[in-house]
Amino acid sequence: MTAKIKPLKDENVGRFVNNGRARQKEFNRRVKDAAWGKFSSVLGHKCLKNGIRFIQVPPEHTTTTCFKCGHKSEDNVLKDVFTCVNCLHQAHIDLNAAQNTSKLGEKMFHELFVVKV
Numbered sequence: 789m790t791a792k793i794k795p796l797k798d799e800n801v802g803r804f805v806n807n808g809r810a811r812q813k814e815f816n817r818r819v820k821d822a823a824w825g826k827f828s829s830v831l832g833h834k835c836l837k838n839g840i841r842f843i844q845v846p847p848e849h850t851t852t853t854c855f856k857c858g859h860k861s862e863d864n865v866l867k868d869v870f871t872c873v874n875c876l877h878q879a880h881i882d883l884n885a886a887q888n889t890s891k892l893g894e895k896m897f898h899e900l901f902v903v904k905v
């Protein structure tokens with residue numbers, strides 16, 4: 789369903805021709821987005837049905853933001869290692885992103901559900 793299309797070379801001309809790869813790539817992206825959308829929708833419904841609060845956290849900048857000091861930069865990421873150029877905090881890129889997501893989720897939870905006195 790989301791297989792990669794191989795390059796198509798025209799042997800007579802000696803160059804590559806349009807094989808619809810860009811179109812297929814866009815289609816694959818939409819299929820994957822739809823799958824996550826469906827998963828999220830079902831999970832939200834199940835949580836609601838069982839009295840569990842469900843919060844969706846926007847993923848933007850979670851991989852490039854330092855969990856410790858909050859500094860945001862593309863320079864913080866090198867392959868799968870996160871190293872903050874501001875405070876030198878180091879972690880695996882996925883761990884740092886997960887911690888940022890968790891922190892943001894807690895913040896959103898407090899803003900939405902915790903009553904301020």
Ligand SMILES: [Zn+2]
Nearest residue numbers: 854857872875
């Ligand atoms: Zn930092």
